[in-house]
Amino acid sequence: MKNLPMPTGKDIRHALLTGLWFMFLTFPLLVIKVDPAEQSVTWRWANLVWVGGVSAAVALACRLLAAYRAARVERLRRLPDQTAPQPKLPLLFRPERLLPLGTLAMLFFLAFPLVFSTYQVNIMTTALMYVILGLGLNIVVGFAGLLDLGYVAFYAVGAYTYGLLHLHFNLGFWIALPIGGLLGALFGILLGFPVLRLRGDYLAIVTLGFGEIIRLVLENWGAFSQGPSGIADIPRPGLFGLDMTLDQSLVYQYYLTVAMALATVFVVNRLRHSRIGRAWFALREDEIACQAMGIDKTAIKLTAFALGAAWAGMAGVLFAAKTTFINPASFTFLESAIILCIVVLGGMGSIAGVVLAALILMLLPEYLRALAEYRMLVFGAVLVVMMIVRPRGLMSPPRQTYSPSR
Amino acid sequence: MHPLLIVSGLTMDFGGIRALDRMDLRILPGEIVALIGPNGAGKTTLFNCLTGMYRPTGGQVLLNPPGRPQRRLHGLSPHRITAAGLARTFQNIRLFPNMTVLENVMVGRHCRTTAKLFGAIFRPSATVREERETVGMCLALLDRIGLIDQADELARNLPYGAQRRLEIARALATGPQLLLLDEPAAGMNPQETAELEALIASIRGDGLSILLIEHDMKLVMRLSDHIFAMDFGCLIAEGTPDEVRRHPAVIRAYLGEETTDA
Numbered sequence: 001m002k003n004l005p006m007p008t009g010k011d012i013r014h015a016l017l018t019g020l021w022f023m024f025l026t027f028p029l030l031v032i033k034v035d036p037a038e039q040s041v042t043w044r045w046a047n048l049v050w051v052g053g054v055s056a057a058v059a060l061a062c063r064l065l066a067a068y069r070a071a072r073v074e075r076l077r078r079l080p081d082q083t084a085p086q087p088k089l090p091l092l093f094r095p096e097r098l099l100p101l102g103t104l105a106m107l108f109f110l111a112f113p114l115v116f117s118t119y120q121v122n123i124m125t126t127a128l129m130y131v132i133l134g135l136g137l138n139i140v141v142g143f144a145g146l147l148d149l150g151y152v153a154f155y156a157v158g159a160y161t162y163g164l165l166h167l168h169f170n171l172g173f174w175i176a177l178p179i180g181g182l183l184g185a186l187f188g189i190l191l192g193f194p195v196l197r198l199r200g201d202y203l204a205i206v207t208l209g210f211g212e213i214i215r216l217v218l219e220n221w222g223a224f225s226q227g228p229s230g231i232a233d234i235p236r237p238g239l240f241g242l243d244m245t246l247d248q249s250l251v252y253q254y255y256l257t258v259a260m261a262l263a264t265v266f267v268v269n270r271l272r273h274s275r276i277g278r279a280w281f282a283l284r285e286d287e288i289a290c291q292a293m294g295i296d297k298t299a300i301k302l303t304a305f306a307l308g309a310a311w312a313g314m315a316g317v318l319f320a321a322k323t324t325f326i327n328p329a330s331f332t333f334l335e336s337a338i339i340l341c342i343v344v345l346g347g348m349g350s351i352a353g354v355v356l357a358a359l360i361l362m363l364l365p366e367y368l369r370a371l372a373e374y375r376m377l378v379f380g381a382v383l384v385v386m387m388i389v390r391p392r393g394l395m396s397p398p399r400q401t402y403s404p405s406r
Numbered sequence: 407m408h409p410l411l412i413v414s415g416l417t418m419d420f421g422g423i424r425a426l427d428r429m430d431l432r433i434l435p436g437e438i439v440a441l442i443g444p445n446g447a448g449k450t451t452l453f454n455c456l457t458g459m460y461r462p463t464g465g466q467v468l469l470n471p472p473g474r475p476q477r478r479l480h481g482l483s484p485h486r487i488t489a490a491g492l493a494r495t496f497q498n499i500r501l502f503p504n505m506t507v508l509e510n511v512m513v514g515r516h517c518r519t520t521a522k523l524f525g526a527i528f529r530p531s532a533t534v535r536e537e538r539e540t541v542g543m544c545l546a547l548l549d550r551i552g553l554i555d556q557a558d559e560l561a562r563n564l565p566y567g568a569q570r571r572l573e574i575a576r577a578l579a580t581g582p583q584l585l586l587l588d589e590p591a592a593g594m595n596p597q598e599t600a601e602l603e604a605l606i607a608s609i610r611g612d613g614l615s616i617l618l619i620e621h622d623m624k625l626v627m628r629l630s631d632h633i634f635a636m637d638f639g640c641l642i643a644e645g646t647p648d649e650v651r652r653h654p655a656v657i658r659a660y661l662g663e664e665t666t667d668a
Contacts, residue, residue, distance in 0.1 A: 271526050271527065274537075275519055275521040275525075276523065281513075285505060288459065289501070292494055296485045307523075401557075
């Protein structure tokens with residue numbers, strides 16, 4: 001960090017204003033403390049000073065960093081060499097590090113249950129389920145550019161597929177898994193048809209409505225779904241009818257989820273580098289040019305919706321099996337928003353980014369428990385800072401190259 | 407010779423406004439045909455009707471691909487028309503900006519390739535072969551338009567003239583019989599225009615027909631075999647470049663009518 005720019009008066013003024021603004025915003029929460037039992041009001045002025053000081057310092061640092069970056073970009077542009085400098089990847093993400101890093105990650109995930117407690121394994125299983133969900137939504141949002149705010153509906157379809165198939169027909173996890181995926185895809189197509197002509201904000205609103213419809217149906221159609229009381233006693237996944245203790249079963253489920261997540265990464269990666277993947281990208285980039293290039297817009301949109309929803313359906317079956325109890329409260333809009341967060345934070349279209357973001361977003365709140373009531377505050381702050389510092393997400397998708405000899 | 411494309415009585419209404427009025431057009435195989443006319447004459451509307459972006463209100467568009475039966479194009483959706491053999495570029499460049507130059511061209515091969523979901527996921531040898539052929543063919547196209555060195559560059563980073571050429575390469579990748587170019591030389595400097603002219607001439611050498619909208623009259627007169635002139639949605643003149651240049655209706659459309667009460 002040589003030649004870091006010196007703060008100008010403008011920077012300092014901006015930082016002070018930011019500090020003041022944060023002091024104002026947090027004043028009611030962090031300064032005034034009303035104790036109804038003692039009928040007293042405490043003024044915690046120290047907190048005010050802390051908030052102001054820290055936020056001003058952070059704001060100043062952000063501005064300086066931005067200025068430093070701008071200066072660097074300008075320097076690069078002035079280089080005599082006219083070829084655009086390839087953006088340098090951070091050390092960890094360079095292609096030659098992929099194999100050792102991947103092996104390391106594999107070993108970590110395989111050894112995880114041997115090292116950590118069942119509680120940790122459980123958390124990791126949940127995080128991996130969000131990896132699957134994030135990658136599924138990444139097909140729709142990141143690849144095909146269709147903003148879907150009702151993704152959780154397909155998750156619910158999957159979960160209820162298993163729940164209801166077990167309830168009525170006593171079917172097991174392994175039969176429900178593909179059916180959940182298929183039904184998810186079917187519902188994806190059902191949603192896809194009416195929204196074929198919509199894009200952007202309009203599409204977002206309709207998908208949002210779709211998500212709510214599914215949840216409301218599950219909540220209110222008691223005869224079908226048992227309403228808000230949900231479905232209980234859903235069996236965990238079995239392994240050739242072996243009897244497992246709870247701990248064993250959780251670990252087994254963990255490995256199952258790892259395998260599913262790996263399969264998802266594999267399939268989504270293959271799709272990305274295929275004729276279909278290119279058609280999705282083209283659709284995202286320019287719908288009209290995409291049609292003019294001979295791509296059937298209808299078919300390619302429905303494929304994206306169906307495939308994205310299929311993963312959500314399978315993740316739903318996994319979820320039902322993991323929690324053994326499902327009710328509509330698990331499938332609120334907040335879930336959709338979190339999954340979308342994962343995709344946006346990871347970097348739309350980037351597989352590695354989405355995986356990383358899912359793990360961070362799911363694990364961070366758990367490990368922030370030490371911060372007690374400030375947990376979600378810090379979590380929110382991390383999100384905001386991330387979006388300011390890296391608006392394109394943790395990782396941008398790698399530029400695809402093709403060698404002619406291959 | 408049998409015409410490749412026959413347009414007869416093509417009409418397009420937008421509400422009460424008639425943007426195209428019974429247009430008739432014939433394009434022979436291997437011919438460069440230009441479509442000229444003042445701004446707002448309906449040239450781009452005609453392109454949009456031919457390529458299925460708009461559904462024409464009336465009239466017929468028929469394609470006679472050599473050695474294959476005649477095809478009706480009006481009323482088909484854009485991707486089917488592209489598959490039938492019409493490919494276009496756009497007046498305002500419409501590349502896929504965040505895809506690489508090579509990928510842009512590869513998208514053009516979509517309608518000539520067949521890999522489905524199964525092929526994408528399991529990559530059987532047929533898909534691998536198809537993919538390899540696609541890459542090879544697209545690299546050859548890039549070589550032809552002089553962008554082979556920028557194959558892995560993002561399309562949005564290309565200079566303007568190169569983006570125009572890339573759009574043509576992308577259209578060529580769809581394997582068309584007829585190439586529709588909407589103002590390919592717009593905004594180009596003389597050097598770029600000369601390169602473009604050479605490119606268009608070489609495309610004609612491959613036996614493709616080209617329908618060209620262009621305002622650069624020198625380019626039009628040099629390249630075209632046949633010119634159609636439009637104004638207010640109607641055909642006002644057609645013929646060889648010399649005939650059209652001297653046609654009174656064309657002169658009137660471009661320069662305005664002489665007033666007699668002066």
